[in-house]
Amino acid sequence: MCQQMIGLTKPTSGSAFVQGLDIQTHMDEIYTSMGVCPQHDLLWETLTGREHLLFYGRLKNLKGSSLTQAVEESLKSVNLYHGGVADKQAGKYSGGMKRRLSVAISLIGDPKVVYMDEPSTGLDPASRNNLWNVVKRAKQERAIILTTHSMEEAEVLCDRLGIFVDGSLQCIGNPKELKGRYGGSYVFTMTTSSNYEQEVESLVRQLSPNANKIYHLSGTQKFELPKQEVRIADVFQAVQNAKSRFTVFAWGLADTTLEDVFIKVARGAQAFNVLS
Template sequence: MMKMHGLGDIAYWIISYCYFLLISLIYMFLLVTFGSVVGIKLFASNSYVLQFIIYFTYMNLQISSAFLMTSYFTTVTTATVTGYLYVIGSGFIGEYLFRPFVEDTSVSRSLITLMEFFPPFSLYRIIYELSPPLATGFYSDFSGVQMRDLSNLENGILFLLIIMVLEWATFLFFTLYLDEFGCLQNGMRSRQALQKPSTQHQECEASIEIDRTDIMREREIVDRFLQQPDSSYSIIIDNIRKVYPPKDGNAEKVAVKGFSLAIQRGQCFGLLGANGAGKTSLISMLTGFTKPTSGTAYIDGLDIRTDMSEIYTRIGVCPQFDLLWETLTGREHLMFYGRLKRLNGAALVEAAEQSLKVLRIFEGGVADTFVSQYSGGMKRRLSVAISLIGDPKVVYLDEPSSGLDPASRNALWNAVKFAKKNRAIILTTHSMEEAEALCDRIGISAYGRLRCTGASKELKAKYGGTFMFTVTAAAGEDEAVEQLVRSISPTAKRTYHIAGTQKFEMPKQGVKISEVFRAMEQAKGSLNVAAWGLVDTTLEDVFIKVAKESEKRPD
């Protein structure tokens, strides 16, 4: 989340590195001080300057090697267990394998040198040289090793220090390389993806979506942008595709299948879809959390494949789940993320205060209360405020109003309406009311594809085309009610029937609202009608209809 809000890679690594180095320095100071006070010769007799150089070098080597190992772990539990096994295992191996080799003169010195390239063995060898002989013990007379003894080739301490310094630099280089490019195999795949034309699946797309004029129109806008970039479009998604590799014996999962979309500045686009429709995978690619398998997207004119570091300074993200620090206040969160967006001084304070007021986080001293005491709705509002601070050009809101009460939701909606004036917003939601209230355009996705797009009225006109007629009558009159509805609209289709209440879908063609009212007024004399209603197609009806059509043809 910090990286998505503009935190640079170098700043992150430097801060993390200094933090662990400080902890290690404190540990080293306490260890040497305690050992010297109780008279352990390993610490008391050897040169303190030499010890500092040795331990400081090894601490840096240990941190860089730990950073490098993080590239191969995805869970904290696995990394923790591996770390304990690494430390304990290397200690036992050093004592029962490496030490006998060092003391055995018949063992090749080249083999010993090769083993010392394993970082724990380097430290073990140095401690072995600094320790008093076992016959004398840790507390006996022992002159120790001084700085002048570094030139003594017999103890090999200088050579070991050189090995550790070289490994330190090498591990840091590979850590930064893997963090930037991923593993070598992924790096090659990324470069291959860059070389592939963006229209590699266009022929397939055309054959599938030829009847979707709105989808084809989006494709035409994207193609026109690729030929002649237009600054009025903040987001251009060019045939993006995401395939997750096989795992645990399962087949590969195609989460996003050739998604093309164009969103102008000042527009809020609502992305609707059932669970598993590919919404989260799409947002993950647009925010740099995962890389697209093929295709790309342009955020404010920048390519997500090559310019993600620059894109991070121009976007705001409100994730589906709140990622906040429990020990920071709401104001401190906004001040921190505002600094990541390169705000400072009076501009930073003003931006934070404005966000607090717009989303009603300033009331009752809540802004200066620890987040651990916030309700779920308060945390949600804070996450939205964080995404809007710093004037981002593009904002991603993933179900922003979940868990909010009506008053807070209304404040959030007003903030989003105000925020979209000079930026593009992608909003995912399961609330049709929210989509109609906030979104200038709405897209419905299913099975990884964008199935339709347009304004709410356009979608209801195109995919609705029916009235929903509901009648509640006394028990035993169901057949009479159905006959009445058939007389109004012979092609009416009953979609719901329970406890005297029936719901019919009536085509708009051939049905006059005045005739419906007239027929129901006349029916009151012969039928015991408790209630009836005639409504136009809702966005929810459109969503369900498109989802059902997609089930018939998921590809």
């Protein structure tokens, strides 16, 4: 679908509008107000980072001092400015540097809509967080449509989330709404020696009669506890009491994550497809 939105392939049916312009008939006008960061970096190996941005800036009708300033700001925003990096050939960039350059290209020229596909793929944690900050600042003035498999990235960057399974949209909402809709449970984990596994299960059943065991391996057990049945203070008190009776190697209580929501939605859709 994104390939059709950016004009890479012609739509087979339907229509979509960017600032009131139909992608079926006005793609040439849409290009001037659109930015794209593809999943795979489309860069010229022999051009420098600065030369890439100068080229794409001109395509967005930037000239003279406005072009120079936009390129400088873009390079600084993705940490490709200092140490001569901007004037190094892209073919000598690391994978993370190429990714950051692709994001800078998509944002130059103040586009009104930007499509990003897996923007932080291959980045180390520090570079990824810096890139996320760039995207968060950029989205204040434009629409950004982002596709990703990273639920952490989706939660950090997206105001609204849609989950697709087998090409079909299953749900849409902000992260908090989706967690409330599909993740009405806490995840309780405890690790003991295998001798005390039954004690742990009894402890959990006392806290939450409808608890569901979702993981069990050599002393480590994980349970889903319906939120309406459990008070967090009671869990801490129960664990404290348990520690006086047997050794607890580790334990934890976590809220539902977007990863949990995605897995639940995907399983539900696949089960529906099998039944139908």
